[in-house]
Amino acid sequence: MTPARVVPALLIALVSVTICWVVLDIWTGSGGNPLPLSWPAVVGTVALVAVVIAAGLPVRKWVHGRRDRALDPLVAARTAVLAKASAYGGAALVGWYLSQALLILPDLVGARRERFVVALLAALAAVGVSVAGFVVQHWCRIPPDDDDTPSPMGPDRG
Secondary structure, three states, X not given: OOOOOHHHHHHHHHHHHHHHHXXXXXHHHOOXXXXXXXXXXXXXXXXXXXXXXXXXXXHHHHHOOOOOOOOOHHHHHHHHHHHHHHHHHHHHHHHHHHHHHHHHHHHOOOHHHHHHHHHHHHHHHHHHHHHHHHHHHHHOOXXXXXXXXXXXXXXXXX
């Protein structure tokens, strides 16, 4: 599995914010109510950061040599997939929440100001999800074995 990269994640965020903002602008411009955005969205996104980090810690400990208990390879592989999905999914969430903030930005009065703050905090939490994904993905890398390095004298002469 190839690891998640920062540039594609940034592109996902950019495309997401653009598409979501256009769709939300058309929706509200045609008389639709803005979609609900509340504090539980922020709390849930922060909880996702904690879950990703918590899933990666046993793998990190095992990779760093603290092998007091066995690590199931399937669990490690699933953790790596979760990390990659979090890196890219967090980027998409950043676009979603930022598009809502951009939609509210021109008219910041009353309750819309609180909604703007919630959207920005949710976007920050989504950045945290993406960063947590990249960090846990890094934790899941297994260092190369010294036995597998080729001898400078060739394969037969080491």
